[in-house]
Amino acid sequence: MEKSLHTPKALPVISLTVASALFLTGCFAPGAPDGSAPGDKRIRVAMMQPPRSGLSPLSDDAFKLSRWSTAETLVTLDANGDPKPALAEKWRKTGEKSWAFTVRDGVTFHDGTELTAEDVVRSLTKASRAAPKPRILDGVDLTVTSRGDTVTVTTAVADPLVPQRLSSPQLSILAAKAYRGRTVNPVGAGTGAFVLKKVNGTSSAALDRNENYWGGRARAAGIDVRFVPDGTARAAALRSGEADIVESVPVSQASLLDEDRITEVPMPRTNTLYLNTRRGVFTDPSLRAAARTALDPKSLVDGVYEGRADVAEGLLGPAVPWAKERAGRTGAAKAADPKGKAVVIGTFTDRAELPEVAAALQQQLQKAGFTVKLEIREYANIESDALAGKFDAFILSRATVLDSGDPAAYMYSDFASDGSFNVSQLRDKKVDEALKKATATASGPARRKAVLAAETAILNTDAAIPMLHERVVQGDAANVVDSAKDPRERLLVTVDTYVK
Template structure:
């Protein structure tokens, strides 16, 4: 017994240190794949940024900061120069080379079955010229003022390591070799990811020796895991629980205005849309969502402020345009979208639907806190004006696959960007695989007037003129109700006060890069 106690005593200090250096997170959304070029989704980007690096990145204050590139500049309207850091190596010791940048760019449009391609980020890149081992020049086919911002989305792979790697190779761990602050240890699809400190990292050393991220879609289960001390940090805090958790002396809330918008995307492109019938269940002769009056009526039926106040407990802001308040280039001082049931009914009647119609509204389950409740509230508003609406929610991977296949008449999702022009270019620009415009335009919306203003904005190097053109494009899109903005979510995390502090990410990124151990003295 004495020997056993001595063994425990000798282990106590190192074991305690090891436990202190392990971070455990319960995250709401699992990645749809571990391939960093497969799906431009926040859940994927957040997780994979721990393992892979971009050339440059946005910090949590919205500034573009160096990552694998230590410096960069616009040489002229068509040329950008990037200087790579010296001595960067992938986790297996393979050195980062200038040719890896060209390889990574070229791979983006080649990833099969992508539900949201990264290819549009390099749509204007004409060539990547290697000046020396650490210097590249990117030549574009047209002026591209947002190129550095676009490249924040592209994580860099190695030609030597990843030239023949498939998405399956990333999912099973064989290709999970990056330059990031953490190394891949294991991944159980949809269940958990484990990473460990990269002791050869080029930047500041990670404070956590090991990180476990559990994917827990149930908000109640995430909260319960935090309160029991089973995890150190959770994201997607249920809005109705924020006040209760904030009052708990063991818990700290970390929140910020997000750069995202929750919105509805109606099918305006097809004469016949799925999940729409008359009130008797018979097919309609024409898709009613093609009529702007119907779309305006649906938008007016939504009590946005009521959704924010009652369903989100004030943890958000009613949307009046597509880009969030933190996005650059949005419309300044845009008037709120009116909530007017009587006018909405009149618009339906003007459009030829005095008796309304039936529709199913789709959305992902567990994408953001309260998403199903928000869908139900919207459906009630639609039904109130005569559009009898039912709700169907799906697991995120299934939902996004079906949305990309155009299986829905109207669906709810979110989009996040620090730039209003990029939001429009990704979601509402006329979809064109050749020019890589509109990769997230899943409903194939098209408005030539908006395209014209947006394309001019995206080629204008003068910031003042560019922002004015972006705002013009936004006005056209909102007036045409190409999408129906609902609200701007607040990004909220909760952590054990004695264990972890968190720098809240406007991009909703949940990972160990923003988490720091709490000093024992401060915790006490």
């Protein structure tokens, strides 16, 4: 359930019971053993968002296929966002614009056909020619060819993040049968630990264990998925025992669950106040500094987020492990007296907490001497005005690590002079130089160092004031073992997950 400024934090228990009955009665088959081994049961999963594009891997539905371990990519990412082998055993850079990937031997698709380099070419070429393209390929022009067991990926311009890009679930490798119609159909066409057997529109899906999985036999017999958009019903399903794993438990419902049944996973998502540096009050760096010093992020974490978030120390949070190596702000302006200057702060209703954040910021800034007006609409009706610089400030919940697992793309989009999402209207030479260096540096420690230097340059401008880093709350029944707790939300049920 979404919260507004006047919505209570929790519903009575009777309301949860009713919601559970309405949404989930009869939704899941019993998680009974299949008789093959002790604890060898099916896992019942309640997911937040139903499929939007028929589970096409070329859409955001790809992340469901990844979370169910049914579709796989050439590369995966480690905790630092560096690439590691998956369907590709190894790779190397063969030229300024080309990379060679060796396809793993001994992998079969769920339809029994063998994975070949030609299959990889087909899947990646279909993605590169899709309209619209998967967002990981936005602005990227690539061609894919094969020879023997080697796939060569060539880009129009040098791109040090090609391996990371190929980790995106939207670039999953599927069997030829998936591409026979006008849309991409992933049913029975993946390579992962579980075979997608059936999809019932936007209500449910069923997967069985892949007995021939190249990565070893899964511990669970299968997965039964139910799509339950109502957060109250998802939380109630965990309490009532109707679901084994529940994703995205709302903050307002987490306190109603046993603490040992929930896990808070830091997300690479930062709640940030963007200040307009091109027009209005915040063209003055000293007034941007005044806004920064007026804010009390801890009160937002404790109040709006009920303690289930982390106070921001920078743009990047605890979901990015190496962010703690940052230097932090090194040269921001000193704060001046606002003297009652009027500002308009915009935000949107689509993320339930943001209107509450806006109301709290209004009070904090007015206490510091600003006069503050709020403008709150649905995101679709406010985005164009925000990008056009029509607000003095704008509150965003912003993903800081996009599909490549690398923060440089987000920083460039939001803070480069020619960035496509430059809500702050920032034009700063030092920031541009730092971002250019970060985006051109090869992956690894040197790139991470360059990204943190760019973060410092951005923080020094006070064009954006990071307030808090969000968490996703996942619920697991007491008998669930080894469900994935993934900040990037790419994994949930893996080969190691089972129900006792």
